[in-house]
Amino acid sequence: MRAIRIAITHTETTIHPIHSLVCSERELTRELILYVTTADGVETTINYVEGDPDAYESALRTELDVDEYEVYSDGTDGCYSYLRNELDAYNRDLATAFQRDTLAVIPPIEYLPDRRMIVTLVVTSREFRQFREEIPDELTVDVVSVGSVPRISQSRLTAKQRRAIRTAWELGYYDIPRTATLEEIATELGYAVSTVSDLLRRGQAGLVAAELGVDEYAR
Structure with a gap:
């Protein structure tokens, strides 16, 4: 088993509108998915978003059709959120690939303004090859690092x-x-x-x- 850190690059049409907010809203700089589960095509997440909580909540309320959400400011330069939303076809296929019994996803999953999704997997080499084959063709997968210990993204920057x-x-x-x-x-x-x-x-x-x-x- 190895810890493989990958970057999945979305296009403008494949990235989920919720996660695209860090790409379209200047006041937001990064989204971290701390917990995620998917059932019957509906994704439930607990996130941390770096940036202006008011701008984030306003975008969720006025720009997106979100089934359910709550936003909690952390009192500094970010906020936590609870979201439930139906996945489109691209992201449903992507979620299915991540739900393989033979791999583990190490949180957080990171979304950046350049539409990259950064995630660390613990998986065998053979299973990782099969995982890549299940990723929709429209998405680009790049290996960032390979190691024996999972590397969780941490930043000292506000x-x-x-x-x-x-x-x-x-x-x-x-x-x-x-x-x-x-x-x-x-x-x-x-x-x-x-x-x-x-x-x-x-x-x-x-x-x-x-x-x-x-x-x-x-x-």
């Missing part, structure tokens, strides 16, 4: 830090030579320049500390 760093990256702030300024990032985000500078510095410090395996606050 939602605001993640959004600032992503915006900086997209605008070219990290290009060589640099093609964006703090002022341009601040304009895009609607923040003060000093706020953007602080978000980037703290976020970068957290990423470096995570890479080095040290406590950034223990210096």
Whole structure:
């Protein structure tokens, strides 16, 4: 048995509307599915969404046809949600592939703004090949890592830090030579320049500390 971390890339038409909110809503940066079960084509999930809870609840209420939902702010930059919704054909087939008795899904399942679904499986090599054959052809499956111990995604970034760093990256702030300024990032985000500078510095410090395996606050 191995822990295989994969990225399943959806298209605009295959991604479920609920999970596509992190792709379409600027105030939302990441969705983590903490628990999921499917019965008779209806999916029930408990999620954590990084970003503005009000924007998330508003999108669920006004943009989507959700059978049942509740949203609970965590008091910071995110919220938990309970959702029940009927799956379309693509996602029903995808859910069936994950329900094989011979594999285990290690939560959380992660949805990112580029329509990637990141998930860790514990499975044999033979069973993994069969699993890939069951994934709908419209979806792309890439192996991110293979190891003996499941790797669960953890981030030291707050939602605001993640959004600032992503915006900086997209605008070219990290290009060589640099093609964006703090002022341009601040304009895009609607923040003060000093706020953007602080978000980037703290976020970068957290990423470096995570890479080095040290406590950034223990210096």
